[in-house]
Amino acid sequence: MTANVAVITFPGSLDDTDALRAIEIAGGRAVPIWHSEKSLNSVDAVVLPGGFSYGDYLRCGAISRFSPIMENLIDAAKGGLPVLGICNGFQILCESHLLPGALTRNNHLHFICRDQKLKIENNSSAWTRDFELGEEIVVPLKNGEGCFVAEEKVLDGLEAENRVIARYVDVNPNGSRRDIAGISNAAGNVVGLMPHPEHAVEALTGPTTDGLGFFTSILKSLVNNGRVSA
Amino acid sequence: VGISKIIVNVHLKPEILDPQGRALLNALNRLGLEGVVDVRQGKQFVMSFDDEINDSKLSEIKNIAESLLSNPVIEHFSTELR
Numbered sequence: 001m002t003a004n005v006a007v008i009t010f011p012g013s014l015d016d017t018d019a020l021r022a023i024e025i026a027g028g029r030a031v032p033i034w035h036s037e038k039s040l041n042s043v044d045a046v047v048l049p050g051g052f053s054y055g056d057y058l059r060c061g062a063i064s065r066f067s068p069i070m071e072n073l074i075d076a077a078k079g080g081l082p083v084l085g086i087c088n089g090f091q092i093l094c095e096s097h098l099l100p101g102a103l104t105r106n107n108h109l110h111f112i113c114r115d116q117k118l119k120i121e122n123n124s125s126a127w128t129r130d131f132e133l134g135e136e137i138v139v140p141l142k143n144g145e146g147c148f149v150a151e152e153k154v155l156d157g158l159e160a161e162n163r164v165i166a167r168y169v170d171v172n173p174n175g176s177r178r179d180i181a182g183i184s185n186a187a188g189n190v191v192g193l194m195p196h197p198e199h200a201v202e203a204l205t206g207p208t209t210d211g212l213g214f215f216t217s218i219l220k221s222l223v224n225n226g227r228v229s230a
Numbered sequence: 231v232g233i234s235k236i237i238v239n240v241h242l243k244p245e246i247l248d249p250q251g252r253a254l255l256n257a258l259n260r261l262g263l264e265g266v267v268d269v270r271q272g273k274q275f276v277m278s279f280d281d282e283i284n285d286s287k288l289s290e291i292k293n294i295a296e297s298l299l300s301n302p303v304i305e306h307f308s309t310e311l312r
Contacts, residue, residue: 059301066298095301102303103290109249149246174245 003222005215006031006043006075009048010053010064015086019049022198024062026215037066044227045082045126046073048089050142050196060103060145061091062164074098082126082189082218087143090182090192099183099192100158101150106143109176115193115207116141117169118181120192122162137210139200143172146194148183149178158183165191233279235312236291240300241272275299296297 002092005023009016023030031043035053040046059092064070070092077083081091085093093099117138120131131137140154145176150158153176158164165182170178174194182193197211222228242248251269258266277291292309300307 061300062301094303100303102301104246104304105249107247107249109253132253147247171244 001030003044003219004011004031004042005029005218006040007043007047007048007049008033008035009049009065010035010067010088010092012053012055013049013051013088015050015088015196016138017203018196018198019047019086021210022201022215023047024042026200026212027217028219033069035064035069038068038072040069040072040076041083044075044222046082046084047198048085048092049198050087050089051210053088056088056145059091059095061088061093061095063144064088064092065095070096077185077190078095080187080189081192081219084127084214085190085192086198087146087194089222090194091145093192098113099155099185101148101183103145103194104149105145106147106173111144112141112146112173113140113142114173116171116173116181117141118166120166121164121168122184122188124162125165125184125185125191125192125217126221127179127184127214127217128165129212130213130220136169137198137200137213138210139195140207141195142189143174143194146176146179147176148174148194150177155180161186163188166193172221172222176204215218232280234279234281236279236283236288237310237312238275238277238295238307239307239310240275240293240295240307241270241271242305245247246304253295270277273299 020030167179197214200206200211254269
């Protein structure tokens with residue numbers, strides 16, 4: 001039995017199809033869920049995809065955070081359900097206060113779209129255990145509001161608790177504090193990532209297939225903790 | 231519309247970089263506005279109600295201002311009754 005990994009689609013999500021595809025390529029069973037559902041049923045993990053949910057009105061992710069599915073998702077994430085938020089999904093996780101800090105307008109004010117080098121700084125989270133520590137990967141990055149900010153003491157805490165998952169290498173593309181590209185919650189089950197691993201899972205369309213590691217990581221994590229059998 | 235109004239102003243905390251405000255500052259300098267040294271851009275929400283806004287309604291509004299209209303991680307809000 002393989003793992004069921006859900007992808008939540010909000011009005012304005014646009015990377016949900018790629019996320020579903022990445023899960024299948026990694027060997028999981030991808031389960032699409034519409035945001036107005038109230039229950040995640042019995043999925044084993046959840047991806048909040050990138051895009052422009054609710055047109056980024058008010059603040060990115062601010063309205064999606066109150067979608068009906070989020071009540072169940074927030075409780076489940078606090079209970080240990082693995083959740084990966086990519087780009088807009090990361091913004092939703094911050095707005096939900098499942099992750100600290102906030103994502104603000106890129107410091108240079110331009111939307112950016114490039115193949116971005118990252119360094120994996122923590123390979124013990126549910127979503128990164130298939131990487132080598134310190135491994136450098138290249139995946140697409142595309143955001144207008146990707147500048148990660150938090151109070152200095154919050155940043156110090158993230159570093160001290162080894163909760164910085166990935167950092168930008170060579171170029172800091174958006175002004176994120178301490179070159180942070182992704183972080184996790186204290187338990188390591190909730191991860192937010194600004195770049196897009198789901199766009200780097202096939203040689204035909206991605207700059208690399210490095211992104212696949214996030215999706216194979218979660219499948220391995222679920223087998224290791226007994227949620228699903230290998 | 232409505233018989234009472236409340237205005238919620240939301241602005242970035244002082245320590246948060248406001249790149250839009252900075253771009254506006256550059257434009258103001260180009261336009262020749264003398265003496266301007268800083269610009270911060272915020273948001274204003276005007277809500278109309280069908281009745282007077284009493285204390286309990288005001289506290290509900292403040293809860294919404296803190297949970298939805300602003301993000302307390304990066305923003306402050308203030309309210310003005312009209």
